[in-house]
Amino acid sequence: MSENTRSNLSPPRRYDDPSTKIWSLYLDQAEKNNERITESWKGDMDAILIFAGLFSASSFFLPKFIAN
Structure with a gap:
């Protein structure tokens, strides 16, 4: 898209x-x-990423603790 066309598409402030x-x-x-x-x-x-990080960490370490 040319610069002229792009400027025509943006609304004036x-x-x-x-x-x-x-x-x-x-x-x-x-x-x-x-x-x-x-x-x-x-x-x-932010909350979703924290939950996903904690869930992935716990699902990684739980099998190690259960196996012992």
Whole structure:
């Protein structure tokens, strides 16, 4: 994709036309919401990775302890 086409696809950050103020407000609110959701996903992913690490470690060491 050319640079010109790529720039045409991205939305402008602010709208200068007063009749499109709603879109500027919408973009601001959508960006805040996206950041909040992303932070929530990061926290959830941290917990999942910790659980997976502990589970894999315990499943690796349990057979060694049971065999003895």
